[in-house]
Amino acid sequence: MSERRNWRNLFGLLGRNKQQAALPAQEELEPVMLRSQEESWLSKLNTDVSESKRIKVVGGHEFWSRVDSLWKKGHERLAAQWVSKFIAMPATPDDVVTGLRTRLVEMHDDRGDLSLAIEHLEALSALDDHAVRSNYLLAEYYRRRGEEALALRHYEAVLARDVDYPNVRVRVERLRAARGQNAPATMGETIAGPDALGVSGGARYRLVRELGRGATGVVYLARDAELERDVAVKLLHPHLAASSRADALARFFDEARVSASLRHPNIVAILDLDERARRIVMELAAGGTLRDVLRDRGPRPIRRALERHTQILSALGVAHVRGIVHRDLKPANLMFRRDPDAPGAEVILGDFGIAHLPDDEGRSPAKGEARRKDAVGTLAYMSPEQRQAKNVEPAWDLYAAAVVLFEMLTGRHPWTRGVLLSGERHDNDFTLPEPVMNKIPQELGYDLQRHLDAIGATISADRPSTQSALEDARTLRDFAIAEALA
Numbered sequence: 168m169s170e171r172r173n174w175r176n177l178f179g180l181l182g183r184n185k186q187q188a189a190l191p192a193q194e195e196l197e198p199v200m201l202r203s204q205e206e207s208w209l210s211k212l213n214t215d216v217s218e219s220k221r222i223k224v225v226g227g228h229e230f231w232s233r234v235d236s237l238w239k240k241g242h243e244r245l246a247a248q249w250v251s252k253f254i255a256m257p258a259t260p261d262d263v264v265t266g267l268r269t270r271l272v273e274m275h276d277d278r279g280d281l282s283l284a285i286e287h288l289e290a291l292s293a294l295d296d297h298a299v300r301s302n303y304l305l306a307e308y309y310r311r312r313g314e315e316a317l318a319l320r321h322y323e324a325v326l327a328r329d330v331d332y333p334n335v336r337v338r339v340e341r342l343r344a345a346r347g348q349n350a351p352a353t354m355g356e357t358i359a360g361p362d363a364l365g366v367s368g369g370a371r372y373r374l375v376r377e378l379g380r381g382a383t384g385v386v387y388l389a390r391d392a393e394l395e396r397d398v399a400v401k402l403l404h405p406h407l408a409a410s411s412r413a414d415a416l417a418r419f420f421d422e423a424r425v426s427a428s429l430r431h432p433n434i435v436a437i438l439d440l441d442e443r444a445r446r447i448v449m450e451l452a453a454g455g456t457l458r459d460v461l462r463d464r465g466p467r468p469i470r471r472a473l474e475r476h477t478q479i480l481s482a483l484g485v486a487h488v489r490g491i492v493h494r495d496l497k498p499a500n501l502m503f504r505r506d507p508d509a510p511g512a513e514v515i516l517g518d519f520g521i522a523h524l525p526d527d528e529g530r531s532p533a534k535g536e537a538r539r540k541d542a543v544g545t546l547a548y549m550s551p552e553q554r555q556a557k558n559v560e561p562a563w564d565l566y567a568a569a570v571v572l573f574e575m576l577t578g579r580h581p582w583t584r585g586v587l588l589s590g591e592r593h594d595n596d597f598t599l600p601e602p603v604m605n606k607i608p609q610e611l612g613y614d615l616q617r618h619l620d621a622i623g624a625t626i627s628a629d630r631p632s633t634q635s636a637l638e639d640a641r642t643l644r645d646f647a648i649a650e651a652l653a
Contacts, residue, residue: 203240205233209249216258225253226263231270238274247274247283254287269297269588272304281308292324296546296554299325299332300588306338315342326380372400372448388451398438399452403445416445423447425491426519433482435502435517452515454503457571461498464508466578468653469607473615473644475501475514476572480637482516483568487561487633490525494559496567497548498574523559547580551592552627562627565636569623573597597623611646618643 212230215221224230237246250271254264268287275284281304288308292301306321319342325335375388375397384403391398403416420442427437439448457475460467467475479501486493493500493516500518507514521543544553550566552558573581580587581596597619604612618639624630631639 203237203242205237205240206245206249208233213252213256216253216256219258222258222260225259226266243274243278247271247278250274265291265294265297272301273585273588276304292321295543299546303332303335306335310338310342315345318342372398372446374400384445389448391448397451397453399449401447401449403447416442420447423519425489425522429482429485429489429491431482431485433478433513433515434485435515449517450504452502452504452517454505454507454509454512456499456503457501457507457514457575458498460503460507461574461578466603467575469576469611470644470647470652471508472572472575473640473647475575476568477637477640477644478514479516479568479571480633480640483561483564484633484637486522487564491519492523492559492561493519493564493567494521494523494553495544495548496564496571497545498571501571547582547587550627551590551625554590560627561633562630565622565630565633566624566627568636569597569619572619573599573623576603592625594620594625596625607647607652608650611643611650611652614646615643 212221212224216225234246234249237243237249250267253259254267254271259267268291272281272284272287272291275281281288285305285308288301288305291297292305294301302321302324306318306325309315309321310318319339322335322339322342325332326339371392372389373392375390378386378388378399380386384401386399386401389398389400390396420440423437423440426434427440430436435452436450437447438450440446441448466472479496483493483496495518496516500516501514502517503512503514505512544563544567546554548567548570550563552560553563553566570581576599597616599612599616599619604616607615618636621629621631621639622636630636
């Protein structure tokens with residue numbers, strides 16, 4: 168009986184299924200996909216921008232708060248996809264696209280997958296403000312993929328703009344060695360050719376080894392045979408000798424002559440010029456750079472930092488009186504003739520390669536040469552108005568001096584990488600941490616903080632004159648000496 172009942176139940180079920188199948192087909196209900204608030208907002212903005220509405224919202228605070236919220240909720244890929252959509256929209260302004268690209272690249276880098284960012288990195292590498300970081304990330308990407316030629320090309324592009332960029336020189340040397348491109352044992356072959364210095368027989372300057380390289384050329388340690396002393400010889404990159412760059416070449420030597428005329432104990436001395444050989448001979452800074460000191464020895468004692476700061480402002484004061492703005496003040500361009508901690512050692516300012524000269528305004532650049540009002544310099548030391556390529560003024564150098572002083576006192580940069588790339592600056596950026604303030608008398612600490620805030624003001628008009636800043640720095644230095652501070 169039970170078996171018969173089971174079969175009856177089974178056949179009854181099949182019968183009901185057949186009856187249901189015979190009924191008219193009903194439309195299937197689609198599953199309801201609920202979008203998050205962030206996606207709904209971004210989708211609406213996307214529609215509006217496509218209709219040329221609310222364009223100014225893209226890249227703004229609310230825009231990034233929605234994207235960041237998606238990211239923090241674990242929807243990292245989705246957040247990146249939304250940023251990509253706005254980059255691709257024709258209505259998005261070029262300057263906003265640049266900002267979107269920058270953040271998108273960092274998002275992909277944080278996810279450990281730069282393969283989706285290559286197009287954006289290539290675009291950013293053509294922009295002065297982003298060239299160093301973009302070329303570095305491209306180099307890292309290709310190095311990990313084993314594409315050594317491409318990696319080397321991008322690493323060298325980094326060195327051309329920032330010779331001290333962390334880890335790059337070591338990686339370049341390793342890649343060159345792996346590819347059999349090491350420098351020859353003899354220094355006869357240089358970037359200017361084997362006979363550019365007349366290195367064979369009776370040459371005055373004999374190259375010993377490379378010291379560093381930058382955007383304009385390569386600096387070598389050399390021996391002056393006539394005066395029997397070591398010097399630094401800078402050979403300009405060959406492309407500067409091209410006819411299309413004749414104006415740039417002439418301008419570089421004009422700057423070198425101006426630098427030579429700035430006779431000051433805290434400015435590097437120019438010893439010899441030879442335009443035909445594309446050569447500049449300078450005094451040798453055997454004590455290394457301030458960047459080396461901060462990296463190897465850490466923060467500077469308060470008295471020594473104030474002494475160096477006063478010397479820097481004194482050098483800038485002489486240049487500013489002549490109408491010259493350095494535009495690239497940073498620890499890598501501040502050098503020492505001998506051991507920085509030796510008694511009487513002074514810092515010297517060098518590399519006026521991108522300095523702004525009094526006759527810059529109104530000058531028509533040669534074909535292929537960037538206008539001097541472009542945002543040039545090193546991003547980490549640029550004032551807010553320098554990043555925007557506004558009118559050049561001495562206040563740019565004062566802001567960079569504030570960054571350098573903060574580094575000497577703390578051993579670190581005022582900003583994190585993210586804040587640095589965002590370009591956001593605030594009046595309290597140079598607030599000294601308690602461990603530093605606790606080491607110095609309260610009165611000096613108050614005056615030192617006031618001085619830093621003044622020369623590092625976000626608005627250039629709020630910064631003092633170079634002479635006023637120098638007088639203030641001397642007072643701080645004298646106070647530290649009188650108190651016998653270390």
